[in-house]
Amino acid sequence: MVKAHTIAVLPGDGIGPEVIAEAERVLRTVAEGSGLRLTLERYPIGAAGVAAAGDPLPEATRAAVTRADAVLLGAVGDPALDGAPRHLKPETGLLALRALLGVFANLRPVSVHPVLAGRSPLKADRLQGVDVLIVRELTGGLYYGEPRGRAASRAVNTLTYSTVEVERVARIAFAAARRRRGLVTSVDKANVLEVSQLWRDTVTHVAREYPDVRLEHLYVDTAAMRLVAEPAAFDVILTENMFGDILSDEAAVLAGSLGLLPSASLGAGPGLFEPIHGSAPDIAGRGIANPIGAIASVAMLLRHGLGRAAEADAVDAAIERVLAAGARTRDIAEPGAATLGTGAMGQRIAEQVGNEGRTTNAGPAMPPPALRIPH
Numbered sequence: 001m002v003k004a005h006t007i008a009v010l011p012g013d014g015i016g017p018e019v020i021a022e023a024e025r026v027l028r029t030v031a032e033g034s035g036l037r038l039t040l041e042r043y044p045i046g047a048a049g050v051a052a053a054g055d056p057l058p059e060a061t062r063a064a065v066t067r068a069d070a071v072l073l074g075a076v077g078d079p080a081l082d083g084a085p086r087h088l089k090p091e092t093g094l095l096a097l098r099a100l101l102g103v104f105a106n107l108r109p110v111s112v113h114p115v116l117a118g119r120s121p122l123k124a125d126r127l128q129g130v131d132v133l134i135v136r137e138l139t140g141g142l143y144y145g146e147p148r149g150r151a152a153s154r155a156v157n158t159l160t161y162s163t164v165e166v167e168r169v170a171r172i173a174f175a176a177a178r179r180r181r182g183l184v185t186s187v188d189k190a191n192v193l194e195v196s197q198l199w200r201d202t203v204t205h206v207a208r209e210y211p212d213v214r215l216e217h218l219y220v221d222t223a224a225m226r227l228v229a230e231p232a233a234f235d236v237i238l239t240e241n242m243f244g245d246i247l248s249d250e251a252a253v254l255a256g257s258l259g260l261l262p263s264a265s266l267g268a269g270p271g272l273f274e275p276i277h278g279s280a281p282d283i284a285g286r287g288i289a290n291p292i293g294a295i296a297s298v299a300m301l302l303r304h305g306l307g308r309a310a311e312a313d314a315v316d317a318a319i320e321r322v323l324a325a326g327a328r329t330r331d332i333a334e335p336g337a338a339t340l341g342t343g344a345m346g347q348r349i350a351e352q353v354g355n356e357g358r359t360t361n362a363g364p365a366m367p368p369p370a371l372r373i374p375h
C-alpha cells in the first residue's frame with residue numbers, strides 16, 4: 001500500500017487562491033498519473049486568516065502545517081491591512097509560519113527560459129547560461145531580531161546571527177553547489193557589519209568540509225551590481241535573510257517575470273513551497289496572474305518535500321513544453337500578443353503532465369540526497 005501524503009494548502013490572499021488552484025490541479029494530475037496518494041487540505045493564512053479567525057496564522061493552520069508532509073502556500077498581503085498593528089499583518093503570519101516550521105534555508109532558483117529571454121529588460125547576451133540558485137537564510141537576521149519596536153521618533157530592529165544559524169544554511173548551499181557547477185558566492189557586508197564578519201568567517205570554515213566546491217565572498221552592493229552586469233557568473237548565492245529578499249527580486253528580472261519563480265523553504269520538518277511573487281492586489285480576482293511560479297513550486301515540493309524526483313522532472317518538463325509551444329500569460333507575452341488566463345495556462349501544463357505521466361516510469365520514491373538537511 002502506497003503511503004498517502006498530506007499537503008497543507010494555504011492559498012492566502014490576492015492572487016494566491018487563483019494560482020494555487022492551478023498548482024492543485026497539477027498536483028492532482030501528477031497523483032493520478034503516478035499512483036502517488038495525496039490528500040490536499042486547505043487552511044487560511046494572511047489576511048484570509050485574519051478574516052476567518054482574527055489571526056494571520058490561525059491555530060487550525062498551525063496545527064495542520066506541523067502534521068503535514070509538506071506545505072504549499074500562495075501569497076500573503078492585503079493593502080487594507082497596511083495600517084494594522086503588527087500582530088494582525090498578513091506578513092506576520094508568513095514570518096510566524098516560517099519560524100514555526102523552522103525552515104531556515106530558502107531556495108530560490110532563477111534561470112532563463114531561452115524562449116523568454118526577450119521578456120527581460122537585460123540584453124540577451126547577458127542572459128545566456130543564467131542559472132542561479134539563491135540560498136537565503138530565512139528564520140534569522142533583521143526579520144526576527146530582538147529588540148525591535150517603534151516609538152514616536154525612533155525605531156529599532158536588531159541584526160543578529162549565531163554561528164550555528166550560519167553553518168546550517170551554508171551546508172545547504174555547499175551541498176547544492178556540489179550537485180551544480182561547484183561555486184558558492186557568499187554575500188555579506190563584512191566591510192561594515194560585525195554580523196557579516198561572523199558570517200564570512202563561519203562560511204569560510206564550513207567550506208573546508210567541501211573541498212570540491214569553490215567559495216568566493218562578495219559585498220552585497222557588488223553582488224547587486226554583478227547580478228545584472230554578469231549574471232551567468234553565479235552558481236549558488238548564499239546570503240542572509242534581508243539581503244536574500246532583495247537580491248532574489250533583483251534576480252527575478254533576469255527570468256523576465258516574478259510570476260515564473262518558485263521557492264522551497266527547508267528545515268528539519270515539513271518544507272514550505274511557494275512562488276516568490278506577492279499577493280499582487282492590483283490584478284487579484286481577474287484571472288490573469290501567471291500560475292507558473294506556483295506550479296514550479298509544486299515541482300520543488302515533489303522533489304524536496306516528498307522525494308519524488310521523477311514527478312518533479314515531469315512538472316518542470318511540462319512547463320518547458322508549454323512555454324516552448326508559445327503559451328503566455330500577460331506578464332510574459334510580447335506586447336500585443338495573445339495571452340492565456342491563469343486557468344487556461346494551468347490547464348495546458350496539467351495536460352502536458354498528464355501525457356508525460358503515462359509514458360514515464362516514475363519508479364520508486366527517490367530521496368533528495370544533496371538537499372537533505374543534515375542534523
Ligand code: IPM
Nearest residue numbers: 076077091094095245276278
Ligand atoms: C518574500 C516576501 C516576504 C519576505 C514578505 C511578504 C514578508 O517578500 O518571500 O520574499 O520579505 O520574506
Ligand code: MN
Nearest residue numbers: 245246249276
Ligand atoms: Mn521578497
